[in-house]
Amino acid sequence: MEPRLKEDRMVAALKRLAETARRRANAKHALAEIEKEHKRALLAALKSGVTTRRAAEVGELSPDTVNRWNKEQKAKQEADPK
Known part of the structure; x- marks a missing residue:
């Protein structure tokens, strides 16, 4: 093979x-943004009264993830009440 080729x-x-x-x-950045939006939507659903199980089903997440995100959000609110 020739060196140039x-x-x-x-x-x-x-x-x-x-x-x-x-x-x-670029895809990783876009996915990170979608994940943030998904988490906000899930937390809003829980706040509106949707059950953990239903939010997990519709959000295509495990109930453990839903509970963890909800717990994190509550801890954040307690640490920084507005």
């Missing part, structure tokens, strides 16, 4: 790798 392939491979890394970072 190998170098061209390496450059192309690195460009592709850099592009997928950029897209991955």
